[in-house]
Amino acid sequence: MNEHAGVTLDDVRRVAELANLELTAAEEPRMQRDLNAILGHIDQLNELDTTGVPPMTQVGEMLGGTLLGRGEVLRMDEVRPSLDRSEVMSAAPETDGRFFKVPKVIER
Template sequence: MGNAEAVSLEEVRRVAELANLELTVEEEPRMQRDLNAILGHIAELNQLDTEGVPAMAQVGEMLAGDVQAEATGAALRADMVRPSVDRAAVMASAPETDGRFFKVPKVIER
């Protein structure tokens, strides 16, 4: 991986800020090294020839038509549009609301 692709300490600090992490001065270079190592591994993976490699199966496809899955209840239900719970009924049982949204105490201080 070239220097142009390397994660700078400023970028480490910005990512830590966005993730609401408090890194010490000693942790920043280690995080920089770890992030650069991860990006290096991804760069290696991007060089692999995946031509002709089939896409991975989705869980729904794996369970489709599986008699044992249906018998054990492991089969997925059909995705159908159904009516939702009445908003007024839900808001009536909420401890605090503005009529449209729940009001909750602030839990993250910045």
């Protein structure tokens, strides 16, 4: 790994906390090793010379405008009118006028 010091156990614990994961003491070093291996592979990819390699194309262009050659045509991306906010909010069980209010589902 060239430019970074690697993932520490504190980093693993912080990421696990943010992801709401409960890692055992035995899992933490394994996760650290795996994350450092991933970063090592990314470092190797960053060393590749991509000069002259064209950027990847969009899926629609790769498929020639059809989906998997089965005849389904991908629709064009176009701006269309949205739902009326006041109408949607009036049908909501609970709202503050701008956003839906929902019960908290994640507890710490």
